[in-house]
Amino acid sequence: MILVVNSCNSTKKVSEAHHASIEISDDESENSTEFVNAARLEVDKLVAANEHTPFEKLKEYRDKNFEANSGVELTRTEQTKKTGNQMYYHLQKSTLYIGSSYLCDRCPNVHLSAASGFVIHEDGVIVTNYHVIAPKDKFEYDGLFAIDHEGNVYVVTEVLSASKSNDLAILKVETKGKKLNALPLAENELIGEDIYVMGHPFKNTFFMTKGIISRKHVNSKGGNPRISITAEFGLGASGGPVVNDSGQVVGVVSATRAHYYGGNSKHKGDLQLLVKVAVPVSQLNKYVQ
Incomplete structure (x- = not known):
């Protein structure tokens, strides 16, 4: 979920299928x-x-x-x-x-x-x-x-x-002696708890959204723990904090998974579900004292 920004190219392509029904404006x-x-x-x-x-x-x-x-x-x-x-x-x-x-x-x-x-x-x-x-x-x-x-x-x-x-x-x-404001880590993440996310999706800096932890699961590649959340995020939000309603970190923004109806990788059907995936804090806690 990294956004590589090249300001030299501001050209935007809009499909003809959507142009007739959706107004697209560049309001950065x-x-x-x-x-x-x-x-x-x-x-x-x-x-x-x-x-x-x-x-x-x-x-x-x-x-x-x-x-x-x-x-x-x-x-x-x-x-x-x-x-x-x-x-x-x-x-x-x-x-x-x-x-x-x-x-x-x-x-x-x-x-x-x-x-x-x-x-x-x-x-x-x-x-x-x-x-x-x-x-x-x-x-x-x-x-x-x-x-x-x-x-x-x-x-x-x-x-x-x-x-x-x-x-x-x-x-x-390198902070050159300046003290930064740290987010506290929770001990664990809880299914169903309210959460907030902040990141910079598509250069929308310091963009906050709200949702819940909708489930815990393991990823398909390595069987590593992940959480699904309902708070929105997009390209550029990778690595952003997911916190509970007390402001403690319960996860780290990681990826999205798109699920389509009646389609395959070449000819996808209608988008049915876009799952937002985060790394749970229980995994992050393993890498600190």
Whole structure:
């Protein structure tokens, strides 16, 4: 669920079948555009000054700490139930925009891919997805960066733990002494509990949705635990926090699964169900102290 953004190409293709019945308008949020552009310019400066950790070095850390416990010690804190408005600002101050920088092949600008993450320790320890730090595309990335809601850009310096099977990555960022706002982790996730999600789907930065945990299951590839949730998310929300109504992390946004009626991979029928999948906090807890 990573969104690779290339601002050189703003052309949108709309199918003729939908054009007659659905009005499509390009109403991109200005503040989101300004946020991403400002972050991109700051990242460009860091890369030009060689004040970043090369992506190849992060790959070495990823391989070295594959399926390892991060060793990060967390203290559980009790939280009170929050209103929706309180929850938004609780999540916003801890949710991060995660971007890998790359040089565009059609212009001289540096671009940022779009994904999400969140802080779990005030000293600069953050969580995102494994697939965010191990992209399958062909871009040559320079480095990995985390941006908070105030626009502060932090260089990702190390991969403390990486789990492909659980689609989790625990990273260290350079804060230069600044204390970050950490989200507390719940001990477990509960089917049916109310949850909130925050991420940056399709560059809609710090976008919050609400739902419930609808079930627990295992994924088809490795038999690893997952949860299905009804809160909406999309491309760019990978690695975002899923929290309960007290603001404790109960999951990490991971993937979507589309189910069609009467179709196959080549000729799909009507879309019947779009399942939103997250990694449960019970799995994340295995990689921290």
